[in-house]
Amino acid sequence: MKKSVFILLGLLILFTLPGCGYNTIQSNEEAVFAAWGDVEASYQRRADLIPNLVEVVRGYAKHEAETLTAVTEARAKVGSMQLTKEALNDPATVSKFQQAQGELSGALSRLMVVVERYPDLKANQNFLDLQNQLEGTENRINVARVRYNKAVEVFNVSIRTFPNSLTNSLLLHLQRKEPFKAEEGAKTAPKVKF
Numbered sequence: 001m002k003k004s005v006f007i008l009l010g011l012l013i014l015f016t017l018p019g020c021g022y023n024t025i026q027s028n029e030e031a032v033f034a035a036w037g038d039v040e041a042s043y044q045r046r047a048d049l050i051p052n053l054v055e056v057v058r059g060y061a062k063h064e065a066e067t068l069t070a071v072t073e074a075r076a077k078v079g080s081m082q083l084t085k086e087a088l089n090d091p092a093t094v095s096k097f098q099q100a101q102g103e104l105s106g107a108l109s110r111l112m113v114v115v116e117r118y119p120d121l122k123a124n125q126n127f128l129d130l131q132n133q134l135e136g137t138e139n140r141i142n143v144a145r146v147r148y149n150k151a152v153e154v155f156n157v158s159i160r161t162f163p164n165s166l167t168n169s170l171l172l173h174l175q176r177k178e179p180f181k182a183e184e185g186a187k188t189a190p191k192v193k194f
Contacts, residue, residue, distance in 0.1 A: 021164030025172060028155040032177050033085055035144070035151035039180075042141040043078065043101065049137060050075045050108075053130045057111060067110050074100075074107040089175045102183045108134070149179040 054071055078100045087093040156176045159168040168174055 020167045021158065022167050022171065025155075025158050025164055025168055025174065028151070028158045029174060029177075031151045032088070032148070032155045035148040036083070036085075036088060038144040039141070039148050040083070042137065042144045046104075046134065046137045046141065047075055047079055049130060049133050050104075053111070053134060056130060067107075067113075071104075071107040071111050074104040078104050088177055091178045094178045095181075098180065098183065105138075105183075145180045152177040152179045 050071060081097050081100050083093060083097050158164050159172075159174055159176070
């Protein structure tokens with residue numbers, strides 16, 4: 001009798017295990033890590049292009065050293081920050097990473113203002129190619145951020161809904177992931193003056 005109870009209990013556990021969400025949660029977390037890898041790859045692409053852009057501009061605008069230095073320093077700061085899988089659970093670390101990326105974006109914007117002052121530079125084919133590459137890279141970064149946020153949403157929902165929440169609290173103990181948030185001042189539309 002006892003043996004048949006154990007067999008029955010074992011079969012019950014075997015049939016209910018797939019419905020506990022263990023594998024789903026694991027899969028969703030891996031999707032978050034993969035999406036974060038895409039974000040990092042896009043940022044790396046931008047960081048790799050910046051030295052080329054700076055050199056092209058430097059040849060035309062030697063006296064704009066302050067702007068070029070700001071871009072170079074912002075790129076170096078971004079290059080020194082690496083987020084590990086564990087750091088994705090820490091909102092403060094993710095915020096610092098986003099802030100460094102925002103500083104780089106701001107420095108690049110100032111560089112583009114410098115470019116407006118030099119019509120010859122704007123007509124230079126090397127510069128135009130690099131500018132197109134940077135624009136494409138910024139678009140890739142945005143797409144990667146959106147995909148990351150979607151993966152985070154799916155993961156966070158999977159650990160908070162029943163029965164997955166039970167599995168997470170008893171077995172996995174995984175924390176919510178932080179999505180990308182808008183930078184300070186992003187809600188205010190930029191004003192264009194001619």
